[in-house]
Amino acid sequence: MPGVLPEGEPVPADGSLPATATRAVGARGFGVYVHVPFCASRCGYCDFNTYTADELGGGASREGYADTVLAELALAARVLGDAPPPRVDTVFVGGGTPTLLPADDLARILDGIDRAWGLAADAEVTTEANPESVTPESLKTLRAAGYTRISLGMQSAAPGVLAILDRRHRAGRATEAAREARDAGFDHVNLDLIYGTPGESADDFAASLAQVVAAGVDHVSAYALIVEDGTRLAARMRRGELAYPSDDVAADRYLAAEAALDAAGFSWYEVSNWARTPAGRCRHNLLYWNGGDWWGLGPGAHSHVGGVRWWNVKHPAAYAKRLAAGESPGLAREVLTPDEAHTEDVMLRLRLASGLPLAVLDDAGRAGARRALADGLLDPAGYAAGRAVLTLRGRLLADAVVRDLLP
Numbered sequence: 001m002p003g004v005l006p007e008g009e010p011v012p013a014d015g016s017l018p019a020t021a022t023r024a025v026g027a028r029g030f031g032v033y034v035h036v037p038f039c040a041s042r043c044g045y046c047d048f049n050t051y052t053a054d055e056l057g058g059g060a061s062r063e064g065y066a067d068t069v070l071a072e073l074a075l076a077a078r079v080l081g082d083a084p085p086p087r088v089d090t091v092f093v094g095g096g097t098p099t100l101l102p103a104d105d106l107a108r109i110l111d112g113i114d115r116a117w118g119l120a121a122d123a124e125v126t127t128e129a130n131p132e133s134v135t136p137e138s139l140k141t142l143r144a145a146g147y148t149r150i151s152l153g154m155q156s157a158a159p160g161v162l163a164i165l166d167r168r169h170r171a172g173r174a175t176e177a178a179r180e181a182r183d184a185g186f187d188h189v190n191l192d193l194i195y196g197t198p199g200e201s202a203d204d205f206a207a208s209l210a211q212v213v214a215a216g217v218d219h220v221s222a223y224a225l226i227v228e229d230g231t232r233l234a235a236r237m238r239r240g241e242l243a244y245p246s247d248d249v250a251a252d253r254y255l256a257a258e259a260a261l262d263a264a265g266f267s268w269y270e271v272s273n274w275a276r277t278p279a280g281r282c283r284h285n286l287l288y289w290n291g292g293d294w295w296g297l298g299p300g301a302h303s304h305v306g307g308v309r310w311w312n313v314k315h316p317a318a319y320a321k322r323l324a325a326g327e328s329p330g331l332a333r334e335v336l337t338p339d340e341a342h343t344e345d346v347m348l349r350l351r352l353a354s355g356l357p358l359a360v361l362d363d364a365g366r367a368g369a370r371r372a373l374a375d376g377l378l379d380p381a382g383y384a385a386g387r388a389v390l391t392l393r394g395r396l397l398a399d400a401v402v403r404d405l406l407p
């Protein structure tokens with residue numbers, strides 16, 4: 001969850017939603033996101049809404065956090081109360097560092113979600129975790145509590161790259177934690193990689209990929225390093241201490257990821273995500289990308305129900321204060337116009353291996369799709385079947401293809 005929130009209209013104090021939004025809630029799946037805004041230290045590249053103990057100040061603490069989230073959950077259950085209660089298909093606890101909370105607090109939050117709405121029998125329940133913040137015991141507690149999936153921020157196998165990224169874990173700890181997760185009974189384990197960090201060599205990235213493959217995980221996310229304004233990393237680059245990432249290097253790294261992961265039996269299902277089997281795909285993220293409904297709990301969390309999108313106040317203290325006063329922590333909301341909904345749909349679904357139905361495009365978009373096909377950016381077989389599916393070259397240029405398919 002990026003740190004900067006957009007503007008919008010105010011959310012009513014009771015958090016209520018227009019009846020048009022709640023009428024068919026969950027028709028395209030219903031998920032719950034829980035944001036945990038705490039980190040032991042801030043990585044120099046990261047602009048997520050997260051706070052170290054020093055930055056937190058008064059009015060919010062890790063100790064009271066689970067109860068504050070449960071208070072928002074009670075409000076959410078009231079708001080959706082008149083609608084047919086949605087079953088929860090997916091839960092994703094992200095951060096920040098969720099595993100800075102005691103595993104028992106993460107268990108209590110999940111139990112609260114189950115009591116509020118009911119978890120589907122086959123629900124996917126993920127928590128993000130930093131490699132140094134889990135132990136075999138905490139992983140067993142999470143598994144026993146009903147978590148089914150762990151997503152670990154590995155970023156790199158190279159000590160020098162981890163140092164530039166200000167990571168706290170030693171090289172080798174992420175894959176060790178992945179093995180501990182599998183031993184604790186997690187069938188679904190993801191490792192996140194970042195590529196294109198200044199100082200990272202092609203060999204460093206090849207070693208990261210080899211270690212990920214050897215760890216036996218069933219999911220990999222690989223992201224090009226984004227230099228976010230206002231971060232320590234951006235300042236170091238501006239001062240000339242570190243080189244800016246290069247697009248050519250990022251493209252080479254992406255091709256290396258595809259080659260290594262494909263050879264190891266992974267398939268891409270979204271531009272930055274690969275899974276060993278269809279069951280290993282992250283259903284929660286697929287719900288976002290396919291326009292499903294979700295309630296985002298926690299400071300700065302975004303929600304989407306029936307075309308209404310809203311986001312919570314950003315600081316944990318302001319969030320706790322609103323809930324203590326019995327008020328919605330929602331800061332602002334917007335009702336998506338048909339044009340905005342279309343733009344979002346094209347941006348998100350074009351990045352999926354399942355592609356975007358050509359039928360949703362207008363005339364100009366279809367002309368754009370024909371050009372992209374002729375340029376080798378869309379797959380001919382997918383196109384013949386009525387879908388815009390990116391080729392490997394198209395995946396490298398996904399943003400440009402999106403622009404060509406939109407008015």
Ligand SMILES: C[S@@+](CC[C@H](N)C(=O)[O-])C[C@H]1O[C@@H](n2cnc3c(N)ncnc32)[C@H](O)[C@@H]1O
Pocket residue numbers: 001045046047048094095096097128129130131152153154155192193194223224225226227228
């Ligand atoms: C916000 S983090 C939360 C997970 C956990 N705190 C961690 O860092 O291991 C989720 C993932 O986003 C990715 N990420 C965060 N900031 C990024 C950036 N500036 N560029 C590329 N990837 C980024 C990292 O791969 C990270 O694992």
Ligand code: SF4
Pocket residue numbers: 038039041042043046047048050095096097130153
């Ligand atoms: S640990 Fe994760 S969320 Fe925290 S600062 Fe680092 S990248 Fe961001």
